[in-house]
Amino acid sequence: MAFVLSAERKSILDGLRPRYPNAKALTIPLLHLCQEQEGWCSPEVIDYVAKELGVTGAHVQGVVTFYTSYLKQKPGKRVLWVCRTLSCELMGAKALQEHIESKLCIHAGETTPDGEFTLLKAECLAACGQGPMVQLDDDFFENLTNEKMDKILDDARKKAPKVAGTWSSLYLPEKKE
Numbered sequence: 001m002a003f004v005l006s007a008e009r010k011s012i013l014d015g016l017r018p019r020y021p022n023a024k025a026l027t028i029p030l031l032h033l034c035q036e037q038e039g040w041c042s043p044e045v046i047d048y049v050a051k052e053l054g055v056t057g058a059h060v061q062g063v064v065t066f067y068t069s070y071l072k073q074k075p076g077k078r079v080l081w082v083c084r085t086l087s088c089e090l091m092g093a094k095a096l097q098e099h100i101e102s103k104l105c106i107h108a109g110e111t112t113p114d115g116e117f118t119l120l121k122a123e124c125l126a127a128c129g130q131g132p133m134v135q136l137d138d139d140f141f142e143n144l145t146n147e148k149m150d151k152i153l154d155d156a157r158k159k160a161p162k163v164a165g166t167w168s169s170l171y172l173p174e175k176k177e
């Protein structure tokens, strides 16, 4: 079925248009808004973005495949990113990833059979002083040990997944006092 951006996110997009030099420059923010709504950058999302901005599907596909933050496959209910860039790597990110893989019985890039978690490797998430760290949906968890990680995963299973809204709020105009 064709993807259509919600009216609320469409109005955010319309508010962004005057702030960007041309429609093509909106590819990244529009993909964020679409992924927030759809959960991933499906082929239907790519078609929608191409038509909405008047660019080629190949251009949109190129952006989606270049940035690891765009999901190319439908994820589970929660997405867990493990930072594997240098600072976190020096602080034990590889061992942490292996611990998570063992606990969830999946490898990075996979989703647990119950659909609860998708585990992905991330490039630097800008919390380099607090490694090793992960991002679970919109939340950062830092200075991790295996024990802390176990608790985070166990606690997450007990809670309903967060309703995404980070990107919409980032692109809303600042409120004037």
Ligand code: FES
Pocket (backbone or CB within 6 Å): 083, 084, 085, 086, 087, 088, 089, 123, 124, 125, 126, 127, 128, 129, 131, 133
């Ligand atoms: S290296 Fe992990 S947050 Fe920067």
